[in-house]
């Protein structure tokens with residue numbers, strides 16, 4: 001079936017311009033057939049009213065909680081929330097119960113994700129069995145079952161020798177190793193960055209627990225030739241280390257989360273666990289460094305670290321609640337509002353950081369809209385301004401510190417692989433919309 005998307009404005013990532021053109025898609029093949037102003041009629045038409053057409057976003061760091069924690073999120077609800085956020089593809093972390101450390105478990109996630117008919121879910125498998133940090137999993141078997149990267153996210157791999165061995169094997173199969181950088185001998189049971197910890201009387205999680213492990217793993221990546229991907233960078237020394245490593249030619253990519261770009265430890269004014277996240281919200285200086293690293297490309301991409309938790313878990317307060325905040329439904333408007341509308345970043349550059357660069361780093365299709373390419377398309381209403389209301393999320397979870405923030409630039413329609421997976425357009429009854 002052929003679908004024509006008409007009435008939108010396509011963002012040209014090279015020229016950084018918007019052009020009023022139609023896009024013709026082969027829905028079965030999941031492919032863009034043509035882009036232009038005089039395209040033939042199709043079986044169905046999607047009538048837009050001036051929204052901007054962007055390549056489907058890709059989030060390389062999402063927690064979907066199935067199996068084991070379905071009260072927080074399921075693959076279906078998480079993938080549906082991602083579709084509403086404008087995402088064509090999401091990579092899910094393996095810290096489920098049981099963790100994704102066997103080919104069967106990886107294949108099962110792919111099966112459940114396929115049935116969800118929402119954003120495409122690509123599993124990241126464990127580096128170590130049961131994420132215990134003791135014994136490597138079978139990387140090749142996990143890759144053949146559908147894993148696109150490896151991570152023990154939620155925990156750092158403490159044993160440097162084991163990490164070195166992991167990188168040797170991962171580089172053989174060209175699998176990125178995505179690290180949760182946290183040296184437990186430094187972090188211990190720390191909850192907050194030093195300033196907030198002192199104010200609220202809670203244990204400190206020092207920034208060096210992150211930067212020390214990043215330094216170790218950059219050197220291991222250099223020695224082994226592995227592709228190291230650094231998750232949720234949050235401290236200034238980490239940004240400097242990654243900048244240094246890139247200059248040195250080390251194969252490293254890095255992500256930054258919306259919360260580490262937009263919030264500091266000073267925003268935690270009371271015992272509110274919506275602000276509890278790992279790594280913790282950092283100092284103003286760290287946030288400035290992350291912004292600088294994001295703007296100059298040291299931090300390649302945005303990832304949300306979407307970490308759903310139930311209300312009752314978060315009500316336990318900062319000391320006892322689990323770490324994590326949701327982000328997949330609000331990331332684009334937040335960054336569009338705070339980086340593009342403020343003139344710090346162009347729209348095209350933000351899109352490169354949310355689509356093109358993640359696709360390139362993780363060897364995924366998509367990342368651009370081009371003839372012959374994959375039909376992952378997101379329509380965004382740049383004018384729409386809304387207040388963030390967690391009760392309206394598609395996600396099961398509501399744990400965001402951005403509730404009540406006003407933001408512009410909301411995704412309204414998402415196509416993944418040629419199929420419409422989110423449609424918030426106002427249909428007039430004409431044009432035979434899909």
Ligand code: DOR
Nearest residue numbers: 063154277278307323324
């Ligand atoms: O805040 C976090 N939550 N950080 C992590 O690394 C894990 C995640 C989770 O699984 O909840």
